[in-house]
Amino acid sequence: MMAKVMQTFGDSHALVGYDVRCQFADTVAQSSLSAEFKQLSWRICVNAFHGYAHNFACQLKNHPNVIEGMGLEDLETLEHVFSASNALATVTQYASAFCCRVFINNGMRQVPQPWYDAPQQLQAGTRYYHT
Numbered sequence: 750m751m752a753k754v755m756q757t758f759g760d761s762h763a764l765v766g767y768d769v770r771c772q773f774a775d776t777v778a779q780s781s782l783s784a785e786f787k788q789l790s791w792r793i794c795v796n797a798f799h800g801y802a803h804n805f806a807c808q809l810k811n812h813p814n815v816i817e818g819m820g821l822e823d824l825e826t827l828e829h830v831f832s833a834s835n836a837l838a839t840v841t842q843y844a845s846a847f848c849c850r851v852f853i854n855n856g857m858r859q860v861p862q863p864w865y866d867a868p869q870q871l872q873a874g875t876r877y878y879h880t
Contacts, residue, residue: 751782755789763791766824770795770811771804792816797823833857 754765767773774793777786794811801808813819837856841849 751777751780755782755785755791759785759789761789763789764816764819765791765793766796766813767793768796768799771807794819794824796825798825798828830857 751765765773770793777783777793794813794816795807797813809815813822813824834853834857837852840856841852844852
């Protein structure tokens with residue numbers, strides 16, 4: 750998968766967020782992608798949420814809060830999407846397979862575009878609950 754990402758975004762300096770940055774960096778360094786990874790000036794960092802539970806020495810160098818140019822990105826987009834989908838759990842729990850697909854499809858279309866807009870997620874979940 751990392752090879753495909755490097756092929757797609759290869760010509761730019763990139764920052765890769767991963768839950769356990771230290772171990773992933775070692776994996777990349779020992780793989781056939783190591784030379785290309787270094788040549789492209791890519792960097793690996795730990796995701797913001799996982800960073801606080803991670804090794805403190807690693808956080809000092811690799812947490813998004815200490816990397817210049819990172820901005821406000823926490824590298825947890827998929828976590829936000831999964832969290833938003835939890836609002837559909839009560840609606841789909843006893844639904845038929847077809848209804849389950851319909852609810853999930855409609856629900857994910859209404860997930861707000863910052864993923865973490867909780868009030869809008871709550872409204873969508875409540876609307877489905879009462880449907």
